[in-house]
Amino acid sequence: MFSWFGRVSFVxxxxxxxxxxxxxxxxLMGSRCKQCGYKIFPPRADxxxxxxxxxxxxxxxxxxxxxTYTRIDAAPTGFDRDVxxxxxxxxxxxxxxxxxxxxxxxxxxxxxxxxxxxxxxxIFDDTPDIRVFYTVERPGTTWGKAPxxxxx
Amino acid sequence: MSxxxxxxxxxxxxxxxxxxxxxxxxxxxxxxxxxxxxxIDRKELDASVIAAVPEYHKQRSVAGAVQEYLNxxxxxxxxxxxxxxxxxxxxxxxxxxxxxxxxxxxxxIGCQKMTELATADILALMGRVGEVQxxxxxxxxxxxYYALFATxxxxxxxxxxDNLLQVAVKNHxxxxxxxxALFQKEITIEKARDxxxxxxxFCVYDCCANADGAACVILASEDRAKALSKKTVWLDGVxxxxxxxxxxxxxxxxxxxxATDAAQQAYRMAEVTAKDVxxxxxxxxxxxxxxxxYEDLGFCEKGKGGRYIEEKKxxxxxxxxxxxxxxxxxxKGHPIGATGVSMAVEVVKQLRGECGPRQVPNADVGLTHNVxxxxxxxxxxxxxxx
Amino acid sequence: xxxxxxxxxxxxxxxxLGIGAAIAVELAKEGCxxxxxxxxxxxxxxxxxxxxxxxxxxxxxxxxxVSSFADAQKMVDEVVKKFGRLDIMVSNAGITWDGPVWKMTxxxxxxxxxVNLKGCFNYNKAAALVFKQQRSGKIVNIxxxxxxxxxxxxxxxxxxxxxxxxxxxxxxxxxxxxxxNVNVVAPGLVMTEMMKSVPPEFQAVALAETVLGRxxxxxxxxxxxxxxxxxxxxxxTGEIIKIDGGQYI
Numbered sequence: 001m002f003s004w005f006g007r008v009s010f011v012x013x014x015x016x017x018x019x020x021x022x023x024x025x026x027x028l029m030g031s032r033c034k035q036c037g038y039k040i041f042p043p044r045a046d047x048x049x050x051x052x053x054x055x056x057x058x059x060x061x062x063x064x065x066x067x068t069y070t071r072i073d074a075a076p077t078g079f080d081r082d083v084x085x086x087x088x089x090x091x092x093x094x095x096x097x098x099x100x101x102x103x104x105x106x107x108x109x110x111x112x113x114x115x116x117x118x119x120x121x122x123i124f125d126d127t128p129d130i131r132v133f134y135t136v137e138r139p140g141t142t143w144g145k146a147p148x149x150x151x152x
Numbered sequence: 153m154s155x156x157x158x159x160x161x162x163x164x165x166x167x168x169x170x171x172x173x174x175x176x177x178x179x180x181x182x183x184x185x186x187x188x189x190x191x192i193d194r195k196e197l198d199a200s201v202i203a204a205v206p207e208y209h210k211q212r213s214v215a216g217a218v219q220e221y222l223n224x225x226x227x228x229x230x231x232x233x234x235x236x237x238x239x240x241x242x243x244x245x246x247x248x249x250x251x252x253x254x255x256x257x258x259x260x261i262g263c264q265k266m267t268e269l270a271t272a273d274i275l276a277l278m279g280r281v282g283e284v285q286x287x288x289x290x291x292x293x294x295x296x297y298y299a300l301f302a303t304x305x306x307x308x309x310x311x312x313x314d315n316l317l318q319v320a321v322k323n324h325x326x327x328x329x330x331x332x333a334l335f336q337k338e339i340t341i342e343k344a345r346d347x348x349x350x351x352x353x354f355c356v357y358d359c360c361a362n363a364d365g366a367a368c369v370i371l372a373s374e375d376r377a378k379a380l381s382k383k384t385v386w387l388d389g390v391x392x393x394x395x396x397x398x399x400x401x402x403x404x405x406x407x408x409x410x411a412t413d414a415a416q417q418a419y420r421m422a423e424v425t426a427k428d429v430x431x432x433x434x435x436x437x438x439x440x441x442x443x444x445x446y447e448d449l450g451f452c453e454k455g456k457g458g459r460y461i462e463e464k465k466x467x468x469x470x471x472x473x474x475x476x477x478x479x480x481x482x483x484k485g486h487p488i489g490a491t492g493v494s495m496a497v498e499v500v501k502q503l504r505g506e507c508g509p510r511q512v513p514n515a516d517v518g519l520t521h522n523v524x525x526x527x528x529x530x531x532x533x534x535x536x537x538x
Numbered sequence: 539x540x541x542x543x544x545x546x547x548x549x550x551x552x553x554x555l556g557i558g559a560a561i562a563v564e565l566a567k568e569g570c571x572x573x574x575x576x577x578x579x580x581x582x583x584x585x586x587x588x589x590x591x592x593x594x595x596x597x598x599x600x601x602x603x604v605s606s607f608a609d610a611q612k613m614v615d616e617v618v619k620k621f622g623r624l625d626i627m628v629s630n631a632g633i634t635w636d637g638p639v640w641k642m643t644x645x646x647x648x649x650x651x652x653v654n655l656k657g658c659f660n661y662n663k664a665a666a667l668v669f670k671q672q673r674s675g676k677i678v679n680i681x682x683x684x685x686x687x688x689x690x691x692x693x694x695x696x697x698x699x700x701x702x703x704x705x706x707x708x709x710x711x712x713x714x715x716x717x718x719n720v721n722v723v724a725p726g727l728v729m730t731e732m733m734k735s736v737p738p739e740f741q742a743v744a745l746a747e748t749v750l751g752r753x754x755x756x757x758x759x760x761x762x763x764x765x766x767x768x769x770x771x772x773x774x775t776g777e778i779i780k781i782d783g784g785q786y787i
Contacts, residue, residue, distance in 0.1 A: 002285075005289055006288075006289020006290060007289060007290065007291060008288075008289060008291070009289060010280065010284040010285070010288055010289065011284060011285045014285065042285070042286045067304070067405070068300045068301075068303045068304040068307075068405050069300065069303055070296050070299035070300050070302075070303055070351045070352050070353075070354075071349075071351065071352040072291060072292075072293055072295075072296045072299075072350075072351045073348070073349040073350055073351060073352075074275065074293065074295070074348075074349075074350045074351065075272070075275070075291055075293075076272060076273075076275040076276035076279050076291055076293055077272045077273055077275070077276040078276065078291070079291035082291060083291075085290075085291060087290055087291075087292060087296060087300070089300060089399075089400060089405075096400075097400040097401075098286065098400065099286065099287050099290060099292065099400060100290060101290055108352075113303070113304065113307045133289070133290070
């Protein structure tokens, strides 16, 4: 399931692979250690603070600030249909940093270091199989989250 | 420590698109040259350490193949691999082997074939030296990663695009005088500005080229060096440090902490400071990397790297440390496993006074700065003439 | 069981009469607000809206030809505006215009395909655009057992109903990742007002085929559709469920 994540996947399995399932449902998840409460993004199974392997997912807002960025014009294998794309490094308000492409609301020319942004969970709609990712958008951008099922 | 470790021989092959040779044949060119330079027979060696990045070769366990071709069986050997710093890792390993007393004379061979893969595949493979679970999935590339640093450095310190290209101009200026370099032609900044974009702010001229090649250094214990050589150069300072694989976890993206840490260790061990260094080989995989190196190594203050190159300080006679006066990675090309050893070859020859039109006057203390990946690993070595 | 449909919002095409009307009312009984699309029968459509509102949800009737995508988009936009959301799309509108191939005109063929199959595409697409964004939705398309077998004098109807099945399966593959279920309900002969006017000899032939010895009521179909619109059926997608009393096994 972790193989769903990204345009091309290099990691099929991981103890945090449900990250991709949550992302498909519209939720950006970090992890929290069940033992000592240490919170981290990206999520990881093994606590850097107390070394416990017991963790739970915790939802992140995706709000953040641009730390740096670059527009990549020479693409590696597998990214031909996406190039050029702008990789933006975001410092998340909830802690940690991530790297993602700037999305429809944020053309490359508008990306500035220090600007506020919103990371939005996305599903690729140009592939026959399920693939998920996230993009960096202007603050206030909304997106759908799959509701909990009404099972009567 | 049980005494000094010296370099008694150096050899370097031609870097470039070597469709004429296998990786073992490239290694042999450099190895033969090093033995000739040292004036010793192969029988003097008691071990070798080999640096190569294996993913680019069809031959599995390439160290064994090289050892056989160099006719070094049954001597001990093993591979050291830390991406682009593999060569220096092999140097450090040879140094440690001699310091331990287990070996006396060690051949360090850095060799690499890259061009057997297609360019897009090389780009993909090199990009995966970042973090593959959360970053490579978005098509990050090696130039892309350093471009993230450049964007930030320009924002924080006012470094300009021209400052970046001035590094390339300098390195091509010296590479033109180096018969082992891939590119032996000067470039103008105008030509550089117009070249194809790779990853903003970089264009083609900000980026080193993939290449094939090999270099070799013969290390010896103090007593063997004194017995075998009249032109020993001493490897007196070895420093090494690591940083997170993911650039997202670094404290800042305007310098490499691993380089600063490694340099401090090497300076302390060799009992010198940055001010004593006359000639340096730094890891200019991308132009910004050299600018950050001036700062990380203490050649200038943090943030002033752009000004340092703008004022031509790192040219021979420029008033600063002469940096990459063999062309650097930019002009020589970057056969990843070989680069660290190539840097050592240049510094040793500079300290011996053998560099002809590229000679740095009064070069008595030299430094190599070899970075693996995007600063996950850094090795700094300080060499002394006396 | 509680289908958990309280507060949801649905569109039913062809909802003024027969199966469509029954589906609309059934969804309203389960707590939905329901909008129906219809072509001709104004009074019947008003009646359905009244029934829907009796059960507490909002009701709406929109007169439109299902073969226009622009109208489909307009209806979806209006429903989202008036009801605040859209959760369920039931494409039920359908006509017959029978004749063996040697008598069937191009107009007969085109008209039936346009209403039955193109109409299904139009409303499915308009709904899909909403469901994709919100990462949830249920689509149920009403086909027929005559889309699964050949039927004398119904090559146009059969083509449209068979086409609906292939369309639904493709949409199930495309929309699954967005948490959307797309299913088909395939009735046999359903005893509606329209059917009461079918000649008794045809009714007898159909009854003879039906192992349960009875015809479906519109409510029978509505119960199945309501189930498929609930999260209790969340793991059913790309499926065709016949509701034909064993008329075609």
